[in-house]
Amino acid sequence: MKISKVLFILFFVVSISGSAQTPTDYLSSEFHKERRDVLRAKMPKNSVAVVFANPLRNRANDVDYVFHQDPNFYYLTGYREPNGVLVLFSEDQTSEDGTTYNEILYVQKRDPRAEQWNGKRLGVEGAKKELGFKMAMNASEFVNSSIDFKSFDKVFIDGKFKDDYRDLGGADVFDLVKSFKMKAGYNPNMFLSRMKEYIYNNVAQTPIESHANVINIIDRMASRSSEIKNDELLNKYKSAKTDELKKEYQQKISLALKPKTNIDLTFLQSNLATMREIKTAEELKLLTKAVRISAIGQNEVMKAMKPHMSETELQGIHEFVYKKYGAEYEGYPSIVGAGNNGCILHYIENNKTKVGNDLVLMDLGAEYRGFTADVTRTIPASGKFTPEQKAIYDLVYEAQEAGIALYTIGTSMQAPNQAARKVINEGLFKLGIIKSVDERHNYFPHGTSHHIGLDVHDPGNYGNFEENMVVTMEPGIYIPEGSNCDKKWWGIAVRIEDDILVTKKGPVNLSGESPRKSDEIEKMMAKKSILDDFVLPNLDE
Incomplete structure (x- = not known):
């Protein structure tokens, strides 16, 4: 009797804990509803917005890429599956049975066989219960719906359709878009490039x-x-x-210039950019966690870095830290470039087998519950900067400091870039790398600032800084081999990137847990790593 009772308690505890062992800290359904309400308030009378989920993308043969939701669709719905449509009305609509509604979420249908292979689907009831939609239907009902899009003064869609999805059948995105085009009379030739x-x-x-x-x-x-x-x-x-x-x-x-159609391609892009560039408290909590995870990943690599390591191995350490904290993905392909590879701004091959004594530029960001960080550190593989490496590194650090100081409410978002360029040009001139402060060069070929959020390059209007924006600050200097300067500078690439929160009290560096000063980096690299004793068998012997 006692054994049976113990077994029952164990089964009950395991059942309860098992059902709770999935993340619960996603954005709330209330957040998504409030975002829909804000957007609806911006819509003119007698208008409708139609937003589609992302399709599945094929990787090779019968293997698809891991699905990632369209950020605007997720922002408005919270739905994390493919083959969905949100229809948002400016005013209340009335169904045939007298039900009043102002939005409909169409989702992929529950399918026991498909779910056996690819995991549980939310379905109509799940969309109502978990996402808070009063009106939810299967995606096939959108294909067969009687919504008369031509009767609205404005039909808002999120830019031109790229038509880069496959026809998989069964009310997939291909069918949903095709159906919408027919109902709305959409023709890409209506619109100018x-x-x-x-x-x-x-x-x-x-x-x-x-x-x-x-x-x-x-x-x-x-x-x-x-x-x-x-x-x-x-x-x-x-x-x-x-x-x-x-x-x-x-x-x-x-x-x-005035297309003869009620379809508008720019309203959603413009208004969602305005909404998304200012983060709510709920968004900031998740985004901050993504940034902190990324900063700690940089620290662990600083401690683990050894000259014999490969770029791929260093990438793996970063991404292991992300997974350890429960981050689902990387926010973008990880960049780990040693020496001259760091001069390639979006270098993602990461296949150099030994980093040697080079500087290693590491631009990576964890994606946590949909929110993506963007943090870059550049460190010496040997643990100590050479005089030339330190000179360039400290110059980039000085430029970054000058830019961060300008992340204040009301300041132009172009100001940090201008400040950083002034510092870098003056510094390169003093080092003899350029012949005058006004010389045009390609050693700093990119801007310094972009929004982050549900996208690593989150949409925004790029006017002036406002409270609760989170914007990167990322100056860099890249001197590839063969440059028109002394050879001692060749192959040095430095970028320092941090994620800055704009507040009433001034800029807050969300990624500040990872050291930026050259001497502090060297101190961090001198610390023992938990991976120092992690040695795998040699497979080449």
């Missing part, structure tokens, strides 16, 4: 007496784009012999 729109706007807004300036722009673009070169309206505008004829084609070009 960004380049053509830019030129058409120039033509429409420039007085005829200044047409020569516009023609210069057209000719310059035509030399690089067959689309512009072969554009009939632009060619007729250029060749018009009289001002009256030029005005006629100017008016036709102006009309072409």
Whole structure:
């Protein structure tokens, strides 16, 4: 009797703990609903927004990539599966049975056989219970729905369809998009490319007496784009012999800027960028954790680094730390570049077998519950900077400090980049790497600042800093082999990148747990690593 009772208690405890052994700290359903309400409040009357989930992507043969949700779709729904659609109405709608609703989430149908192979699906009831949707339906019902998209004044979609998904059957994204296009009368030819729109706007807004300036722009673009070169309206505008004829084609070009459709490609992108660039307290909690995980990963690699290690091994240590903390993925392909490899800004091969005594540039970020960090450290594989390495490193650090100081409310987001460039140009001149502070060079070829969040390059308007933005600060100097300077600088690449929270009290470095000063890095690298005694069998003997 006692044994049976103990076994029952054990079974009950295991059952309870087993059901709780999945993450519970995702964004809440209340967060996603509040985001939908904010977006809906921005929508004009008699409008509808349609947002699609990401499709499955094929890796090879019958193996797919690990699914990753479209960030805008996740931001608005919390749904983490493929083959879904969100339909958001500006006003209440009424169903045939009298039910009032202002949004519908369509999800992939429960399927016991598919779930046996690929895991449980949320389904309609799960979408209602866990995501808080009052109106949820199977995706197949979107294909068969009677929503009359042509009856709305505006139909908002998230940019042009790229059509880069496979037809897998069974109300997948391919079918959902195809169905929407038919119902809404979508045709990609209704919309101008960004380049053509830019030129058409120039033509429409420039007085005829200044047409020569516009023609210069057209000719310059035509030399690089067959689309512009072969554009009939632009060619007729250029060749018009009289001002009256030029005005006629100017008016036709102006009309072409206004597509005859109720489909709008820019509203969602613009408004979601505005919403996503300012983080809520709930977002900041998860994003901060992603950043701290990434910073601690940098610290553990500093302690474990040895000259005999490979770039791949160092990448593995970072990513092991991420998994140890429960981060689902890397936010982007990990960059670990030793020596001259660090001069390749998005180097992801990570296949150098020994880092030797080079500097190692490590740009990595954990993704935790959908939020992605972006932290870069550059460290000497030997544990000590050489004089040349230290000179370049300290210059980048000084530039970063100058930029971080400007992460204050109301300051232009361009200001940190300008401050960093001034420091770097003056420093490179003092070191004799460039001949004057005004010399144009390619040793610092990128900007310093971008939003992070559900994307590593989160959308934003890039105006002025506002409270609760989280923006990177990442100056760098890259001197590839063969550069026009003393050979002692060749192969030195340094980037330092931190994730900065803008607050009323000034900038807060969320990744500050990982040292940035050259002497502090050397101290961290002198510490013992828990991996020092981790030795695997030699498989080549």
